[in-house]
Amino acid sequence: MLQKFDVNDRVLGQNMFINDEVQYNLIHRICESKSSNCLKTTDGTMVFAQSEGQNGWLWISKELAYDKKNNLLLELLEILKGSTLPGVTGDPIIVESFAQVYSEANNLQYFPHMTMEAYSCSEVRKPIHVNGELHRATRQNVETVAKFLAGFSDGAYGVMVDPASQIPAAEGLIGTGNLFLWYVDDQPVSMANIAHRSPRHARINAVYTPPVFRKKGYASAIVAELCLFLESEKLEPMLYADLKNPDSNKVYQNIGFVERGKIVDIKFFSR
The missing domain is CATH 3.40.630.30 (Gcn5-related N-acetyltransferase (GNAT))
Incomplete structure (x- = not known):
């Protein structure tokens, strides 16, 4: 079962999400807007967040079994029926799987527009001998x-x-x-x-x-x-x-x- 949530929801502070938080950091920003569509499963194993007119960001816990992940994708597909989704962003395997079922259900095609690496820095190595x-x-x-x-x-x-x-x-x-x-x-x-x-x-x-x-x-x-x-x-x-x-x-x-x-x-x- 999927339900709406906002940026203050505990789902964004649970360990499952925090483990992937750098990769999915933009979800925090999306969920700050009241006009965004932010959905989560009751057990906190999936989050979908979409700013109006933009790609939806999709996170699913790595702890879930393959068949459970597929079931969640189908549930999300049903929830999004009739809505406009320009694209989807997230882990390559997860979003590729969702793109397949979403495009088939809506008579669309899809292509990977950009692949990014998420980085974080816990210890800065300041460059030396740089003017300015x-x-x-x-x-x-x-x-x-x-x-x-x-x-x-x-x-x-x-x-x-x-x-x-x-x-x-x-x-x-x-x-x-x-x-x-x-x-x-x-x-x-x-x-x-x-x-x-x-x-x-x-x-x-x-x-x-x-x-x-x-x-x-x-x-x-x-x-x-x-x-x-x-x-x-x-x-x-x-x-x-x-x-x-x-x-x-x-x-x-x-x-x-x-x-x-x-x-x-x-x-x-x-x-």
């Missing part, structure tokens, strides 16, 4: 951040956008107080953002260095400094990295991030 210092982004940095966001969109997603179109997003990120820049000689050369804080972790994203400033250790330096900042808050830093980008994965590993599980993002489309 950390600054919190301010309103004076709006145009620079907009350019960085446009570059990030192109590099991470292959989507080219006009930097001017990113000004509202830049203003929003700066307004949170969680966007940081790495400065060298009074010039911003790299960017990173603290996207969200959950009970035990803080998620870093939007890590970007313009091509002209790369290979100088700036991305490593800014992420390492953010990790130290978060450790002072007694939160373990975590992030997701696209496995198609070996350079960024190596940067994170070199400063102490450890692999905590793969996440695949599957999209559905009409036949």
Whole structure:
């Protein structure tokens, strides 16, 4: 039996989920919104969380037997009948199994859009001999951040956008107080953002260095400094990295991030 829950539910604090929490950290953020569809089994062995119009995130305890996992997928399929699901995200084996039954039931096709590695860092290895210092982004940095966001969109997603179109997003990120820049000689050369804080972790994203400033250790330096900042808050830093980008994965590993599980993002489309 599936039932609704919110971010304060004990299902997100039980050991079964905590064991996979880094891998599924985004579920905390999804469940904070009242408009999200968040479902759990009564015994806490499965969680499904979907922001409106976005992929659903699907977690099933690794302790469950194969046949019980399949039964839960079929139950979820029945619950989601008639709803719109652009895709599903989670452990590669679990979401592949769900994508098969969901696509067959709804006359759809699916494809793996992105595979990510979830990382967490319990001990930071700060890079040495890197020039510069950390600054919190301010309103004076709006145009620079907009350019960085446009570059990030192109590099991470292959989507080219006009930097001017990113000004509202830049203003929003700066307004949170969680966007940081790495400065060298009074010039911003790299960017990173603290996207969200959950009970035990803080998620870093939007890590970007313009091509002209790369290979100088700036991305490593800014992420390492953010990790130290978060450790002072007694939160373990975590992030997701696209496995198609070996350079960024190596940067994170070199400063102490450890692999905590793969996440695949599957999209559905009409036949």
